[in-house]
Amino acid sequence: MPVPATGTARLLAGGDRGPDALRPMVDTVLDALAHGAADRSGPLPSGGPDAVARRVRAVAEPLIPDVGEGAPLALRTLVRAFAAGAADPADPRCAAHLHCPPLAVAAAADLAVSALNPSLDSWDQAPAASELEALTCRALAALVHPRGPAPDALVTTGGTEANQLALLLAREAARTTVPAGPSTGPRIICGANAHHSVHRGAWLLGLPAPLTLPTPAGVLDPVRLADALAPQTGHTASASASASGPVLVVATAGTTDSGAIDPLPALADVCERHGAALHVDASYGGPLLFSDTHRHRLTGLDRARSVTLDLHKLGWQPVAAGLLTVPDAPALAPLDHRADYLNADDDTESGIPDLLGRSLRTTRRPDVLKVAVTLRALGRRGLGDLVDHVCAAAHQLADLIEAHPRLELHARPTISTVLFRPTGAGPAAVAALRRRLLTEGRAVLGRATTADGLWLKATVLNPHTQPADLRGLLALVEGDSTP
Numbered sequence: 001m002p003v004p005a006t007g008t009a010r011l012l013a014g015g016d017r018g019p020d021a022l023r024p025m026v027d028t029v030l031d032a033l034a035h036g037a038a039d040r041s042g043p044l045p046s047g048g049p050d051a052v053a054r055r056v057r058a059v060a061e062p063l064i065p066d067v068g069e070g071a072p073l074a075l076r077t078l079v080r081a082f083a084a085g086a087a088d089p090a091d092p093r094c095a096a097h098l099h100c101p102p103l104a105v106a107a108a109a110d111l112a113v114s115a116l117n118p119s120l121d122s123w124d125q126a127p128a129a130s131e132l133e134a135l136t137c138r139a140l141a142a143l144v145h146p147r148g149p150a151p152d153a154l155v156t157t158g159g160t161e162a163n164q165l166a167l168l169l170a171r172e173a174a175r176t177t178v179p180a181g182p183s184t185g186p187r188i189i190c191g192a193n194a195h196h197s198v199h200r201g202a203w204l205l206g207l208p209a210p211l212t213l214p215t216p217a218g219v220l221d222p223v224r225l226a227d228a229l230a231p232q233t234g235h236t237a238s239a240s241a242s243a244s245g246p247v248l249v250v251a252t253a254g255t256t257d258s259g260a261i262d263p264l265p266a267l268a269d270v271c272e273r274h275g276a277a278l279h280v281d282a283s284y285g286g287p288l289l290f291s292d293t294h295r296h297r298l299t300g301l302d303r304a305r306s307v308t309l310d311l312h313k314l315g316w317q318p319v320a321a322g323l324l325t326v327p328d329a330p331a332l333a334p335l336d337h338r339a340d341y342l343n344a345d346d347d348t349e350s351g352i353p354d355l356l357g358r359s360l361r362t363t364r365r366p367d368v369l370k371v372a373v374t375l376r377a378l379g380r381r382g383l384g385d386l387v388d389h390v391c392a393a394a395h396q397l398a399d400l401i402e403a404h405p406r407l408e409l410h411a412r413p414t415i416s417t418v419l420f421r422p423t424g425a426g427p428a429a430v431a432a433l434r435r436r437l438l439t440e441g442r443a444v445l446g447r448a449t450t451a452d453g454l455w456l457k458a459t460v461l462n463p464h465t466q467p468a469d470l471r472g473l474l475a476l477v478e479g480d481s482t483p
Contacts, residue, residue, distance in 0.1 A: 013115040022115060028075045036083020043094035045085045046441030052085050087444055092469035093476070095458040096446035098256065098284055098313040106317050109373035113366055120155075120364040122342040123353045129366035130353055136372045141325040143289050143380075144282075144307050148327025153309075154335075154358055155368050156322035159283030162308035164201035165324045165335075165360070166279045167248070169306060171205055172334035173277070174246040186277070187211065189228055190250040191220035193260060195281055198250050210250070216451055218258055218411075220251055222266035229274040247276040248305075253298055254284025254314075257448040257457070258410070259417035261285055264300030278303065283310035283322070285415055291384035294391060297414070305331070311371055314387060314415070314461065320367055332357065386463040390416040394460045397470045406478060410455050419448055419455035422477070427454035433480050443476045 010021035045052050059081045068074070088094055090101035118126035120133060133155060141151035156162040171185035188210035190198050202210055213224050229247065249271050251262040264280065271278045280301055286309040288294040289301075301307060311321040326332060336357040338345075343354040356362070374383070394416040401409040401420045410419035421430050430447070434456060437443040446457035458473065 014117065018115055022111075025071060025075060026111070028072055029079050032076050032079035033083045036080040036086070037088065039080070039084035040086065040088070040441070042441045043091035043444050044087050044438060044441045046439070048439040056081055056085055090462060090464075092462050092465045093442065093473055094444040095460060095462075095473070096444045098310075098459055098461070100313055100316050100461040102312075102318040103316045103374055103378075105377045106370040106374045109370040110318050113369050118366050120355050120358065120366055121362045122355060126355075126366055129369065130355055132372055133358075133366060133368040134353075136368045136375070137323065137325075139375070140309065140323060140371075141327075144286070144309070144325045145302050145327035147302060150329040151325065151327055152329035152332060153323045153325040154332065155364075156324055156359070157320040158312065158322040159195065159281060159308050159310040160197040160200070161360075162283070162310070162322045162324040163195065163197045163250075163279075163281055164204060166250075166306040166308065167198070167201045167205055167207065168360075169326075169331060169334060170246075170248040170277060170279065171207060173331075177246055186246040186248040188248050188250060189213065189225065189276075191215040191252065191262065193218055193220065193255045193257070193262075194250055194252055195256055195283070198281070218255065218260040218450070220262040220267060222263055222270050225249065225267060226270045226274070229270065229276060247274070249276050249278050251278060251280045251304075253280055253282035253286065253288075253301060254415055256284070257417075257450070258419055259284060259413060259415035259459075261297055261414055264298065264303070266300075268300050268303040272303075277305045279306045279308075280304040281308045283308050284313050287311065287314040287383065287387055288415065290380050291387040291391075292381075293384070293388050294415075302327070314390070315371075315374075315383070316386065316461075316463070317370055317374065321371055335360070389463045390460045390465070393465045393470065394418050394458075396467055397458060397460065397474075400467075400470055400474055404474065404478070407474065410450065410452075416460040418458045418460065419450070420458070421453075421455050430454045430456060433477070436480055437476060442480075443473060445477070 010017055012018055013022055059077050089099045118129045120126050120129060123130050137153035137155065138151060141148070141153040145151040154165060156165065167188065174186040185205070185207045188198065188202055188207060190210050191213050193215040194212070199210055202208070211228060213220060213228060215221070249267065251264060251267050253261045253264065268278055282298065282301060285298060286307065288298050305326070307325045309323040309325060311317045311323070312319045315321060339356060343356045348354045391413070394413040397418045398409055398412055401407045401418070406423050407420055408423045422433070425433070431454060434445050434447055437445060446459065448455050448457045456477065
């Protein structure tokens, strides 16, 4: 069968000639990224959604021409437009979200995954990747659960999938504990500060809506949790969760809005007294474990039944890089699934690893390679240094805000998120200021609502951020808020 005419004799990224095909294309991509960044000349393209859409359409259409223009021109044109229209988290003024600038070593490792295209749904599609994933998952799980009998982890697309898996495992554990009766799973309790994926996961799994406790101080209160778990005496039926069967308490180590960390030791004590299971969403805060300076903030994390990590936040990985860790690997057994063409019993019995129970997904990219390369390249202390830097930069930003006569600080940062606003600015003014900075492409700041109103949010994740960058960011806000 003839090879289709494409203007190049080498089509494939893999095989012994794949690197030769990729090498000039990678150079083209890198040049296009540089030109796109120069076109953008800031953290975000200017003009807002309509202007960006027009610029993309101008270079991208027609997307399916009758005759292709060849790889070099297609790469130069579309990658340059892609970069010019990107929000660049490597710019210190791009600080709205838990959207990290990825490490170059991680991005380079990710190229190997794209070139070889392994799929972790069967061993014969990913022999080395399956073993590397197993080793990396166990190593990271041991960091979270150092006293667990057999720590293990599942790789996920991020915190949302990991939280949903935690709820699923809790549901199956509850069914094992209480096999009879109408219960469809555990009662879930979380704080109002919990990530929205907890509620969405309960909905997707057909579980009752979580009992959501108020968090006026930004964290889940152990006293309020104990009250919710107490027997019904003196409480309404809706206020008492433990009376209806198994309970899963979801705590948060690093909230999306402010980076707050729930009091994990006290919450774990309450759960133990009342026989409730504890899951901790540490999507943001989990990498504090790499830092000798900040790991104490996660004391009590190891007492959880399951923990969510998300290394494409404070771990500087390209998306996606989530994990769900457990202290004992048999807890993952409910995910076991059989498909004869992927994990036939006789193959498994002969020693071929069974990968299908490692995820709810079938085709699955080995996102673990970039994580493994990063861990080996930097080590725990190297990653800890990056964590320390961004946490220190967040405190420097808070210092600058506190010293500024026309800005007010919400609270000292717990991790690397800082909430602030022009002094006396109401919600409408704060929202309008943020949108103006976005539309003009000058700064990317987030927004967070607390009990005392709307705030601008700066999430410091760039390990190259310097005090001058922080002062420049505040100067943009001050200039835009001055009447």
